[in-house]
Amino acid sequence: MKKFFFFLVFAGIGVTALAQESADEPKKVRSKFFNINYVYEKIKPTDSSFGLGDISDEVGGIANDKIEGLKNNWGISLTRGRSYMLHKKPIARLISIGIDASFFDVTYSNYTFDAAKFGGSLVAGDEDGESSEISGDASEEAAGENFDFHKMEYSFQVGPSITITPGRDLTIAAYARFAPTFAAYYADSSFGGNYASMFVTGASVAYRKVGFGIEARMGSYKYKCFSGDLDLSGSKIKSSGFRAYLQFRW
Numbered sequence: 001m002k003k004f005f006f007f008l009v010f011a012g013i014g015v016t017a018l019a020q021e022s023a024d025e026p027k028k029v030r031s032k033f034f035n036i037n038y039v040y041e042k043i044k045p046t047d048s049s050f051g052l053g054d055i056s057d058e059v060g061g062i063a064n065d066k067i068e069g070l071k072n073n074w075g076i077s078l079t080r081g082r083s084y085m086l087h088k089k090p091i092a093r094l095i096s097i098g099i100d101a102s103f104f105d106v107t108y109s110n111y112t113f114d115a116a117k118f119g120g121s122l123v124a125g126d127e128d129g130e131s132s133e134i135s136g137d138a139s140e141e142a143a144g145e146n147f148d149f150h151k152m153e154y155s156f157q158v159g160p161s162i163t164i165t166p167g168r169d170l171t172i173a174a175y176a177r178f179a180p181t182f183a184a185y186y187a188d189s190s191f192g193g194n195y196a197s198m199f200v201t202g203a204s205v206a207y208r209k210v211g212f213g214i215e216a217r218m219g220s221y222k223y224k225c226f227s228g229d230l231d232l233s234g235s236k237i238k239s240s241g242f243r244a245y246l247q248f249r250w
Contacts (some may be wrong), residue, residue: 001114005031022053027067029171030209030249030250031098032083033204033249034079034247035076035077035078035079036246037078039072039077040075040111040241040242041075041217041239042069042070042240042241043151044236044238044240045118046220046236046238047196055086069117070113070114072113073110075109077101077105077106078104078105080104080105081100081101081104081105082100082101082102083099084098090165094164094165095162096158096162097162097163098159099160100159102155102157105157106114107155108150109151111149111151112148113147113187114146122155136195138168141160142175147188151185152183152185153183153184153196155182155183156179157179159176159200160176161173162173162174165172169208171205171206171207173203173250175200175201175203176201178197179200181193181196181198182195182196183195183221183223185232189229190225190228190229190230191226191227192227192231193223194221194222194223196219197219197221198218199217199218203215203229204216204245206249209244210249211243211249212244216241223237
């Protein structure tokens with residue numbers, strides 16, 4: 001009986017020591033991520049001062065009364081980065097606060113460029129120098145045929161994040177990042193680009209190494225035309241939308 005009693009005491013001490021060692025062991029936070037994104041976005045000029053160059057000789061100007069903007073047909077992007085935690089162990093073994101950084105974020109979006117929707121109503125000048133609005137089919141004819149508009153962007157991302165790890169297999173993250181970007185376009189044998197200030201905020205849920213998430217992405221820029229007749233350099237363009245993604249974490 002005494003032997004059994006001492007056995008229980010030593011067994012209890014051993015279990016307690018193992019539990020304490022397990023509690024002291026730092027929880028692994030999957031800080032690296034790679035996202036495959038589906039992109040939905042819309043671009044819209046913020047004023048009517050941009051020009052179409054020689055894309056249509058019949059177009060005399062642009063009026064800012066019915067700007068609709070353009071929605072992309074489809075888009076895809078790839079993002080790779082990691083979270084740099086500001087402390088070694090999660091707070092209450094649950095919450096980690098860090099700084100997210102991504103040095104690889106490429107985005108492509110395909111649009112159908114429609115000058116009437118992008119810039120509002122087309123305005124043509126008459127012989128006396130006065131302008132008159134072109135509407136309906138006449139407006140579309142003046143703008144010429146629609147054509148593919150290819151929008152490409154390369155970004156860096158940096159910003160704060162909160163990562164919650166309820167267990168060893170589940171990772172929940174929320175973040176807000178500033179994304180300095182080089183934005184470019186190619187359309188109708190024209191090419192242009194410029195710096196853009198973009199902002200990204202979103203959240204993700206991952207089980208072990210695989211998860212999903214969604215983020216909002218917005219910003220503005222002014223293109224510079226490098227070659228061709230499609231000159232969008234006269235106006236600041238606002239871009240907004242969201243990206244839904246499949247995520248891999250490790």
